[in-house]
Amino acid sequence: MKRTLGVCYYPEHWPEDVWADDAQRMVDAGLSWVRIGEFAWSRMEPAPDQFEWDWLDRAIEVLGNAGLKIILGTPTATPPRWMLDKHPDMLAVDEQGRPRGFGSRRHYCFSHRGYRDESKRITRLMAQRYESNKHIQAWQTDNEYACHDTTRSYSYAATEGFQNWLAQKYQSPAALNRAWGNVFWSMEYDDFADIDLPNLTVTEPNHPHVLDFYRYSSDMVVDFNREQVTEIRAHTDAPIIHNYMGRETSFDHFKVGADLDIASWDSYPIGFLSDRLEGSQDHKRRFLRQGEPDNQAFHHDLYRAVGRGRWWIMEQQPGPVNWAPYNPAPLPGMARLWAWEAFAHGAETVCYFRWRQAPFAQEQMHAGLLRPDSADAPALAEALQVSREINDLPDVGTAKADVALVFDYESAWAWEAQPQGADFDQFRLAFAAYRACRRAGLNVDIVAPDTDDLSGYKFTLAPGLMHLSDPLRAALTDATALIGPRTDTKSEHLSIPTPMGPNVDGLDATVVLTESLPPDVGVPLENGGQFLHWREVLEGDAPVRLKTTDGHAAIMGDKLRYLAGWPDDATWDLILRDLCNEVGLTHHNLPDGLRIRDTQTHRFVFNYAPEPLIWNGVEIPGAGVHWAAL
Template sequence: MKFGVAYYPEHWPKEMWEKDAEFMREAHINLVRLAEFGWAKLEPEKGCYDFSWLDEAIELLSRYSIQVVLGTPTATPPKWFMDRHPEVYPKDRYGITRGFGSRRHYCFNNPAFQEATREIVAKVAEHYGDHSSVVAWQVDNEFGCQETTYCYCESCLQAFRHWLQKKYGTIDALNHAWGTIFWSQTYRDWDEIILPAYSVCSGADPINHGHNPSLTLDYKRFASDSVVAYQKLQIDTIRNFSAKPITHNLMGHFPEIDYFDLAKDLDFVSWDNYPEFPKRSFSYLDAAMAHDLMRGTKGKNFWVMEQQSGPCGWNVLSDTPKPGQLRLWSYQAVAHGAEAILYFRFRACRFGTEQYWYGILDHDSVPRRRYKEIQQTGAELKALSDWIVGSKVMAETAMIKSYDNLWSHQIQPHNVHFDYQKLLLKYYSTLAENHLPVDVISIDDDLAKYKLLLLPAFNLMNSEIKVKLDRYVKSGGTLVLTFRSGTRNWDNTMSALTIPGEFSEMAGIEVEEFDSLNRGRQVSVATVVGSAMASIWCDIIKPTSARVIGDYTSDYYKGEPAITVNDWGNGKVYYIGCDLDPSALDGLMRYISDNSGVSPLLARPVRGVELIRKENGGRQFLMALNHNSHEVVLDLKGDYTDLLTKREVHSNFVLPPFGVGILV
């Protein structure tokens, strides 16, 4: 088990380094991440490289049996380089240059920056490629952070035109796919193509610029592909000098990059997890789903490259983690598939933007409660390493996340209150709160191993996906569809088929009409599990072969079907034509999971508690996580031993506030 921390020796006098290493060893830390922001110190002038300080730091750490993840320093191009190449600065949608003074001040498509990237990455990789203490590489840092995925500079314009030409082949094919006859937007050649920047109809909306939705979706795809290509440039450069595994630190639910695409070229995925963050409501279920998405990007276990270790923020601070929460969050990551935990950061920095981003130690370097809690966690995880490393989450249910559909919904969300990511989290949370583990996967993944598949608001469709889902259901799977599914083609134009389009036959329905609910309107619904309320969207359904399991009970469509189920081959397709309040959705999903043969890990759900069943080498175990600030009792219906306390457990298992159990 890798247990580590982000460390910045360049921020501290050398006289402090050895004491830091001693503190790390005493906390059972065996891995540090170094140098991901160190370009200006590694290359203080063009072509003048200085690795001596980093050599010294790595050598000192190795004497304390601490290994290194080495970051490529490209997230912070130094001032001397930017002065030589001001064209590297990205431009926002208003055409304003985003200048020096923070980080990520570069355009992914700029040729001068790509060449500079090759040079610095090659020098670092050549120097450390075979170093015995370097066990892995991190490419750059948090691609897209500070919303730098979308750039509107000349380099991006030229790269976008080339991307489109490769995709469509001819300008006539592009015009046809985008429907550019609308508003006389027809393009005569590739040089007329624009970026969806600020326009007459843009207004203040940072996402929907009033442009052609097909243009905007292709631009989002292009921007994501640009990041993937830039990462591949670095991976290929490292591979010329090193065979060590390569990762990048993703950001959970970050929406601007297709993480399934980004993960393909990586040896393993890592991500940065901050459960407590200022100005953001973030529940333990947000983190749980993000962990499962990270595991789902490659279908394998992952690392947490930055795990919160204290209150954090740039200008304002989050809540301070309560006693037990740092340990709990670490075990939550492990439960969902983490094989390494690295805390951010070792010590709070006394200068720069992140002075309020507290680490394991405060500015005064005195080890206090947080240090001792992480020390305890490190000792426990070291003892449990054989159970953790190589373990697998045992899930019979999967939910599809589609970045293409996410972007389409961003561009035209149908209703002011509709949010694709929130809808996914709502369905995920309902299952998790009923102790039903969920894999979060791509539509390109293998579906056959799942009994239950959720496909919320899968709006963009094509015939290939239809064939795949048809095969899944006919083979015995249960598919759950929702409102806003199958209304569009993959190029983001509206389908000419009756809603839900490609899904109609397998769902056994047609949507006669729909109602977008605005200005606080609500519609009541009667379902097989009780009453419900819809407040965003209502599809008025005409069954063709489906059975009705929910009707509207108010408004002009009172008595019309709202929720249906259809037998299709050996499986079933549920269509949920409206949003549902949490209580109603909870009951409906328990009904659906029961009928699909998926059993919860606890007969009576306990709110605020996660239960995850895992397997390692034929040995099964259960991880229990109490996110409540009060004690809970779990009725487990069996005899277990808690690996953490070595105590025997008979049926009722008591978990203290923010407590953890590992039961075999």
């Protein structure tokens, strides 16, 4: 498949007489795709059941006739104001009990049946109208599920929905009481209708109560999306996509993805480094205008898994954005580098967000490929360069990875429900492992927690998976793998099993004590590194591979081994070096900012640093990309 570029466009924002010129300039810039429609409900249906499709018909025609392929989005992330008159209680409610009102976007509760029907209705109408439109080559459902913390709603609709969901799951209050351990603190229920959402309790609510609410909330996103997919599929075979966000773990993307044809995500490297990633002040300053070197790659690999191989970037940052605490401009070259990093990880398409910077409303300080006055913005030339480079390279996908990293949304929720220590979480742990792989120059696949076959990988990492699925538990028994900390130490109900975990055949190790640690205290290891944040004490007869200086096992096991803490970066590097040596993989030690990723035919080298770096004798400029045939 040929790699392609695209852009997000809002014809409803601009006078109709500029559409044709915009379309031609898109084509001239080498763009193939244009995404439209996803925020335009108030223009499609300005009043209840009063539709205005003509403008959209014409916009599709103009764009399509220019040679662009169109992704058409359902507008359900932005229900119009009149919707609230029909459904006054459709708003989500925040954890403090306050309705989240109209005036921005995503103002709906996933549990609200009335709004769900509206979502199906508008989706059906769009699918019916455009089912045979040859320009519509893909569909997008909604926009950025979960963004602005919208997965979980503490509304009446959610309360009722949760109670029914629990009744389905547990069948009897007694079974739920047992599963949750409600005898503790007399929290027992005798009617599902008595179960509140786990907010505004006197002290922390019961962890399985929280976990089940997070599961329920995730299921509502899955259901909401599936309803739209069902409507669209009834009319067209065009692929259906959703655009996910970065570091968003509040719903199970694997489950949503299972209903879709392609995964996509919205990549804002500079905003994300600023507002949702840990890092020292030095690190954040060094990569201020480039973004965290490993965050894009992590999400590329994650969403490749979510899309079962097919994935896009639906929104690519082109310049300064408006929503992070600080919003610097990218270094020249980054709009190109980010696109190539995506392609090297197998992206089919990279769409920049957005075509022309809007001069009004919330995102008026968010750059586009054009300035508000329609002059070229800096990223436009970089997009053109990428489009030309695509033509010079073979149209192949990403390389098969040697390393699997298991990522599990349920574990993220379990960790949230039961952190046991402040300021760290499961994503951070998984990402620390991933970053070490990147420093080692490894190609990684992120795999789902129900994976039943790891035989294609040289080794597997499964840090922080609180509870192993049966297939994965089986697959691990004859894999070279590193699991832990916390891995398989909990039951599906977030309780401690007996025998205590991990309980994987072939690994005689048991976590018998856990401690969490403040950031300035580490547990020294015999190899000179240390555990941070978290350490566990192990018992068992598995061979000890590494010890803490106070004499406890830090890593135990044979091929399958357990890691009894949260390693610092240097220790992660040693762990990966040893694993690579063991399985015969080349282990690199990449300089800070230099990263590599292989496609089927080429090795790509990315320099995220601001200064030139040398790779195999080649000097790669700051913010530069280099590739060489394999």
